[in-house]
Amino acid sequence: MINKALCLDPQDNVGVALTDLKAGESFELNGYKGLISSDVSAKHKFALYDFSAGEDILMYGTIVGESTQNIKLGEPITLANIKHKIREFKEVKSSYEWKKPDVNRWENKTFLGYQRADGQVGTANYWIVLPMVFCENTNVKLLQDAFEKALGFGVVNPYEMQVRSLVASYQKEKFTESLSEEYAMPESKVFDNIDGIRFLTHSGGCGGTRRDSETLCNLLAGYINHPNVAGATVLSLGCQNAEVSTLLARLDQIQKGSAKPVVICEQQQEGTTDKLIQKAIRETFAGLVEANKISRTEAPxxxxxxxxxxxxxxxxxxxxxxxxxxxxxxxxxxxxxxxxxxxxxxxxxxxxxxxxxxxxxxxxxxxxxxxxxxxxxxxxxxxxxxxxxxxxxxxxxxxxxxxxxxxxxxxxxxxxxxxxxxxxxxxxxxxxxxxxxxxxxxxxxxxxxxxxxxxxxxxxxxxxxxxxxxxxxxxxxxxxxxxxxxxxxxxxxxxxxxxxxxxxxxxxxxxxxxxxxxxxxxxxxxxxxxxxxxxxxxxxxxxx
Missing domain, CATH: 3.40.50 (Rossmann fold)
Incomplete structure (x- = not known):
């Protein structure tokens, strides 16, 4: 028999409907019993007894709200009759004892991961390309277009065919389902041990507070240090608040063992966009060759x-x-x-x-x-x-x-x-x-x-x-x-x-x-x- 309602804790004073409950249906929960007074939709709550205005609503054994008016037994709990309220909290001395789950059946299990020099283990092996500032987002996209399909990581947009069909119809031309060579699916991956190149963009790095820029640098350092990342290409304009030096200082703080390869490309130093992109491609490809030398091994x-x-x-x-x-x-x-x-x-x-x-x-x-x-x-x-x-x-x-x-x-x-x-x-x-x-x-x-x-x-x-x-x-x-x-x-x-x-x-x-x-x-x-x-x-x- 499927339960129609339940209580989440012995202290609770409201029930949770597991399926739609109709007015007149009976319930018996937590020592309370009665009839549903009006329909209660699945996932919603109902009163286990008659509430007066100002009473605490209890779920999960704690306070989750307060009644704002009288609520009848079996009546749905809604925003019309309760409001937000929480239990006050403070540090108290406690001796919490954890009853660990039995993990005997898992102790000899392993997964196939990428062992990093710092002891972390990756569940994937990526190279990342990221900008220090939003001004470099376009150049990140240029690199994405250059790399993904050439290395076998690109995919054909399945909705492109629909758009092309509509264009052909609009131009009163015959549409063919066959894709031209330009739109063909990419060939197999060039690097067997690399799961992809991931291209990040964002709207920060300059124009906001210095704290936001520093936080962004810290976040990007965490991504470079991530166990799933083999190395990174960083694009910088050169004058933004989120400085490369801040990123590298943070990375130095959190890195353990051998430092990961990081390619730095600064547009104002390189000059033309063409020079920037060519350098990024050349040095990123060299990094990919090295990253491909690691393979998955068993890890606990x-x-x-x-x-x-x-x-x-x-x-x-x-x-x-x-x-x-x-x-x-x-x-x-x-x-x-x-x-x-x-x-x-x-x-x-x-x-x-x-x-x-x-x-x-x-x-x-x-x-x-x-x-x-x-x-x-x-x-x-x-x-x-x-x-x-x-x-x-x-x-x-x-x-x-x-x-x-x-x-x-x-x-x-x-x-x-x-x-x-x-x-x-x-x-x-x-x-x-x-x-x-x-x-x-x-x-x-x-x-x-x-x-x-x-x-x-x-x-x-x-x-x-x-x-x-x-x-x-x-x-x-x-x-x-x-x-x-x-x-x-x-x-x-x-x-x-x-x-x-x-x-x-x-x-x-x-x-x-x-x-x-x-x-x-x-x-x-x-x-x-x-x-x-x-x-x-x-x-x-x-x-x-």
Whole structure:
């Protein structure tokens, strides 16, 4: 029998509809029973008893809202009858004891990765081309056009044929389906051990604050230091705030072992665009020849660094996909690996449990400071964490930021918090790390890769094509309908947890097996298939 509703914690006073509930249907949850007073859509919540105005709404065992009026037993919880509210948080002395999951079956498992001189292991082998300033974006695109097809990394746009057909019809000419040699599919790859050249562009580097430029340099250094990157070509104009010297100084701080090859091309020094591009091509090709000399070898799962992200979330995110990501996070941490939980605005309301899990007072204090600074920065621009849920989130049951956050925090599993990273800080400690990023999907995934995640797990209930230039992004659906409706962007489905066909543990095992396949280069993510190489640096204090 399929459960129609559930409670997420014994302390909760609202139920979650797993399927559409009709008025008059009976329920019995958490010791409460009654009738649904009016229709409740799947993913939405309903009152387990009669609420008076001003009462706390409890989900996940904590405060996620407050009733603004009387709410009858069985009545839907909506924005018309509740508002955002969270539990106050502070550092308290606690002795958190973690019950590690059983990882015996995983201890001898390996993945095929690229061993780097600094001890990191890549799940891919890329060369990256990036600009120090937006003025060089056009030249990055010129290099992309020159390299991709010639080296066998280009693809024919499948929609080009449709446009050409429409052009032929408009010009009243006969259209032929055969592609000319100019549009033919590229030949096989020139470099067998290189997974691609990734070309990054952005809108920063000059004209903003000096802090933004310094942050951009730190982020780009993280990308060059990334385990999936063999080397980089850097295009600079020469007069921008984001100076090459700042980038190289940051890279020197975080690099261990042998320095990676970095080709620097400065346009104002080279002179003409032609000279700049020719130098970039010549030296990049030489770098590719060297990068191709490394091949995949076996690596333990302790070399995995899992980025944890969600986007296009729904009312099932905190029940199916996010707990599955949390299960995988716990398995990887128990094996000696690392996981990075991002999106600080989406931890609003879940702070105290995370604080209680911090391994030291210093780690807890850093988390509290970053959360407070971020919240104040948002308020200073006329916003706040309570404004975080998007219209799509709200429509699918995530009414307040606290409801969304407590479900989002499930991605971090139950492991102790070993470290807290500010934006662009590179990971240095195994275990569960918290990374200060916005809730904006692409800004956050950009930050996860910049801090060293070599695989990103991305849960979604509504669907999103988000990917990353240097880090495979595995898209995890919360429900069967999404997985069926958008199979071209979904890599893994946790909908069986909602239907009762799967458990969080069994789903986590299957997802970890998929991670091993992706990390070994045997399975390509849907985001990589569609070239969703999204890269947006964060300007502090602007995004939620």
């Amino acid at each position: 799962l302790s070399k995995l660094v899992i980025g944890l992200e969600c986007g296009g979330s729904d009312g099932f995110s905190g029940i199916s996909a996010n707990p599955t990501l949390g299960q995988v996070s716990d398995l990887v941490v128990a094996l000696g690996g690392a996981a990075i939980l991002s999106e600080f605005p989406e931890l609003c309301g879940a702070e105290q449990p995370l604080i209680d899990r911090c391994v030291t007072s210093e780690v807890a204090q850093k988390f509290i400071r970053l959360m407070d600074e971020y919240a104040k920065a948002a308020e200073n621009v006329g916003s706040g964490f309570d404004m975080n849920p998007s219209p799509g989130n709200i429509k699918d049951g995530l009414l307040t930021d606290a409801i969304k956050s407590c479900g989002a925090a499930k991605k971090g599993g139950t492991a102790p918090v070993s470290d807290v990273l500010d934006y662009t800080e590179y990971i240095k400690t195994p275990g569960l790390n918290l990374l200060c990023t916005p809730g904006n999907d692409v800004e956050s995934t950009t930050g996860l890769a910049g801090s060293g995640a070599n695989i990103i797990l991305f849960s979604t209930g509504l669907g999103t094509p988000t990917g990353n230039p240097v880090c495979p992004v595995i898209k995890v659906a919360t429900n069967d309908k999404l997985a069926s409706r958008m199979p071209d962007i979904i890599d893994f489905n946790t909908g069986g947890i909602i239907s009762g066909e799967e458990t969080i543990e069994s789903s986590g095992d299957k997802l970890l097996n998929l991670i091993i396949q992706v990390a070994s280069g045997k399975v390509t993510t849907k985001a990589d298939e569609k070239k969703n190489y999204d890269f947006i640096p964060w300007k502090r204090g602007v995004s939620l």
